[in-house]
Amino acid sequence: MIAHVAAAGERRGRVVLWLGGSAEASRFAIEAAMLLGQAFQAEVESLYVEDKQLFDLADFPFARVIGSTGEGWRPLPQATLEREMRFAAAALHRQVAEAGVVASVPCHARVVRDEPLRAVSRACAENGPWNVVIVGEPLKPGDEARLAELFERVRDTTGAVIAGPLARRTRGSVVAVVEEFERLGPMLKSAQRLATVTGGDVKLTLVGNRRDELAWMEGEARLLCADGDDGELAGFDSVLAANDDPAPLAAVLQRHKPGFALAQYGGRLIAPGASLRPLTAALECPLLLVR
């Protein structure tokens, strides 16, 4: 993961911005891509995936589509689908390119017609393991299966960034929610790098089952910070989480109002297969989920 890049002293990685799931793309996801690009001197690949299955569907005489505003069904011939895809891809790529110019981050654009996750997986595999996938489409409460599938199928990635439906910030402090001690160092370093571009400090949230475990983690974290020169640590939060309830961690994200957040995929905040509703209701910034 990019945290590994930071920990290993690597200077480069790649950000794959996955677009095309629908016409909707979160501008906060695009901004998150640029921040990662700036923080890790990475380039951004804007990948628009034309879902191949849609073209299979368009072959059927009964293929129809209805707009999200419910204005009625209309036929979905291949030609129409292709045209709509082309225009949507062009518009999104232009948006990304403009953001890249502003952030001085090199951006590349690509359109592929494939099954979406396979396309993302291939794009990551082409350039080695130091990828982060940014999900362009805003996360929905029912997207847990999709997210799980992303982590399962896209292997050459260190993590994925999601932006929720309530996203509103990409500036300010960086909150790192650390649930396992072995992840502390890499996540802390990643957070410190991100904080240099979000314009805030780092707030470390340590999560443990026992008080002594938490105290020990905090002590170690302080030692790590004292050794490093990557930035200041503004604060610690210790959350005693005796069960898998994500609510206390979601509350931390709400309380600190960060510009960026880091958490572990598969931890308490996002357990595989669990509903994303508590998170989507609290998340106001991009969240980097590390493996």
Added chain:
Amino acid sequence: MFFKRSKVDKSKAAETAAEPASSPSEIAEVAQAPAAPPHAPTEHVEPSLPRGAHMTSSGATDPASLGFKTTADLEPAHGPVGQDKAMEALAFGAGIRGPGYHMLVIGREGTGRRTAARAKLQEVAEKAERPADWIYVSSFDPTGGFRALKLPAGTAKPFAEKVALAIDQLADALPAAFAADDYDLKRRTIEEEFRFSREDALEALRREAEGQNIALIRTPAGIAVAPVLEGKVVKTDVFNSVPEALRREVETKIAALEAEIEAILAERPDAEKERRARLVALNEQVAGRHVRAALDDIKAEFAEVAGVESYLKAAARDLVRNASLFVSVAGTQTSNVARGAGSHPRFARYAVHVMATTSAAAGAPIVQEPNPTYANLFGRVELGAGAEAPSHVVRIKPGALHRANGGYLLVDGNALLESPETVEALRRALDAEEIRFDPPVSPIGAVGDEVPDLEPIPLNVRLVAFGSAETQRRLAASNGSLRRIFKVEAVFEHAVERTKETVETFARIIAGVIDKQGLRPMDAAGVALLIDEAAHRAGAKGKLSLLISDLIDVCREADHWANSEKRDVVSAADVERALHQSKARGGRPGLAEAS
């Protein structure tokens, strides 16, 4: 004339005095004769002067008989001389209660009728109760009209200032409240809840469809429904290879799902309505708190004033409903947003237009309107329009009727008669006892019939018109109805009988002029010359002219000459010189009003 007479030596003057008095027609002729140059020969025939009180045998006023050395010895008088009937009429008109006793003050210019009338009105006005203040405020209804509110005397301006301050405070507070995280989160939660409810329904449908090997797929244009097998959309050749009955079954299921999707999306208008209602409720909750805080003090302070509470309630409702105006204005301005933001055209509807107010010390107002046009009497409405806001009232300027309401309005009769429309409007206003804004021409900035509807303001004013006998005739001829409303007539004579009493009063009036103008005292000889001039100007035997305005200029100029020679007292020579200079300039001194 004084100048010429002064050149006559005493013996010759005595001879002249011994001659029989000239006929009135001769006197008139002399009075109108052009002034002789200062160096004219003294053998010029002098007009005979009537003999009377304080006169010498030569017909001139005897300074010694006046009984004072300088005007400093006299009790200054400011009232007119010998205008008892006129003053009696003025006292009656000023003091009588009840409507309709408007006054017509008739007399020549310079007789001091305005000063006298004003002084008499002032006596009564000072004792009268201060009238209430009046303001116009928006009615906040679709007509865009204005309500008239009556406020206790002297409170209109503070009320207007407090409302303006409240709007400025809201221009600060509302953008901050709507930018606060708390508000934003609540708003977005409502938005997302609305969105999630639809997503949840679609998600449930998606799961239901999955069990039937049908998938809901998102496309760039929306949602599509496709037959799937093991999570993949079935290819057409595979689909076509299955029995027709099965294909029809799938197509029927797809059609049913499409209907359900359409039903979910079709609920949008209702859901949208609910979403908007909840957002409106949230906005009202946030804005309402600040609006109440801004207006509560005003409400408490003016709780006893009828109409204020309902106005503030309507204003609060409107402010809450239009809170976004404040936010959008703040968004378009720089950091100094709030300072004077209340004066932004978008907030014009919250302006309080003060139409009438009185100062703390005043009784009933006395307002003089020298140019009684419609706009000057009934006020003016200025409309503005622009990209920032639709056509709106920028300012409602009060007229003389508003300012004089509860007191006296002084106008020049001749000037009033210049505009028949204004005369008629004034008559209607006095008859109906209300100021109704119905201008003969559209207000500034009005397009078409965009004249705002202003609620009439009750009118209680005593009209005092000044004019001459000619004005009286013109008034009767042009507007009989208006002529009839002048139930009181005060006629000022231009000359009075020369008696001991009128001469002495005249001398005190000169003392009054000197006192009022801050001039040097004048000696008795100087005063005597002025009395002679007044007698001469009266144009008839035994009369004194009352054209007091002439006196002021002569006194001022005589004072100037005394000053130039560094004397503390104005002498007869100074008076003489002043008269001479005046005549050398082309006639009598200016006929400025002695007011």
